[in-house]
Amino acid sequence: MLKTLVVSAIGALFGVLQSTLLENLVPGGVVPDIAMIILVAAAWRYGSLRGEISGFLIGLSLDALSLAPFGFHALVYTLIGYASGRLQGTIAPSGILPPAVAVLVSTVLKYAGSFALALVFGLNSGAVRFFSVEAAWELLANTVLAVPVFFVVLLAVEMGEGRRGGFR
């Protein structure tokens, strides 16, 4: 439970940073979704259950930060957390290719899920930016940042578990 809350809190914190600090630092205002990358890394490490709950909580915080209807990001990030968690025990979340591919697929899932939700719930299709240059930039930025973010997340997990002898 503690792991889930820590991942959710860090993800939500990065949601805030994405809308403030990174928004100012990145030219054009297209920020990488580091909250999502952290979610994918943590879910891959901890499994589907913790991944989906963390995804739900991170998504709720993003709903509060944006003009999205409540539940929009929560649903999309829940699915991403669950899908990433399914990778636990299959391939190791290390190296270059596995994190990059997982984050690339997750970003595509994020946009595809958002598009589907907008269709189903009657959001104005133009209100959500799906197929745009910004989306392509985010896809690229997320994929490039996947390896370093995975490295930091997994290192933090190892250090935390090593020092405390593991925690739930």
Next chain:
Amino acid sequence: MRERNDEGVRPEAVLAVLIIVSVLLLIFTGPNRDTEEREWGNRLILAVQRGVGGATERVKDGFGSLRRLREMRVQYERALDQLGEYQGLERDLVELRRENQALKAQLGYAAEIEYETIPVRVIAGDPSNLFASITVDKGTYHGIRRGMVVTAFQDGIYGLLGKVETVGTRSCQIRPLVDPDHYVAARLQDSRYEGLVEGRGDESGDLLMRYVRKAAGPSIATNDLVVTSGMNSLYPPGIYIGRVAEVRSREYASSLEIILSPIVDVSRVEYAFILQEAR
């Protein structure tokens, strides 16, 4: 054998519950969610966002000081050059002002309506790149309420930026004009033909003006200004919206479609002004 984790809970069961909760939230709060319903969550999260945004601005200001000093030196040199030019223009301006006042009086124009404004600073954008939203550093504490009109000054002209959508105590979110859920009653400044402006939501940031009578076609030129008409709208009249970029006339349609370049480029806005009551 179905997968269970070491706590004996099936992830699929939790997934189903979370999906149902998310869908219920979506059904009951969106797409046109009510500000009051989410005020409790907004206040906390907007307070955090405001804190981080404010700190970011201070750090940015510090690092930007040296760069601004260099820029100011260049601007000073340029300003000296322009000063000589403007001294000549000033004489023309005085004459134009006098002529303008005389014409206004003759045409019986009402005095220009002016509004009290609340200056705000942009502290955040959308965290996920999916929606167009702007967060600014003032809220209910400063007298801001939902639906208030937001303007910005850019490239020497005041233009419409959007309206206040959700309000926290010390920050609020603005729905910019480029959002397609945004409709503004407008008119062409010169020809006075009316229409309805809406955002297109695409990356170009262009706006679309619909329902303009076909008869207006010959009197519309590229770069003509479009302003708010004030008709059946929360927007007061006379605020600049955009310039005509393209006029589309379809044979089967009974009205024109005009593509507008917005006066205010949302991506470049740092400060904005929220309109209060008329003076």
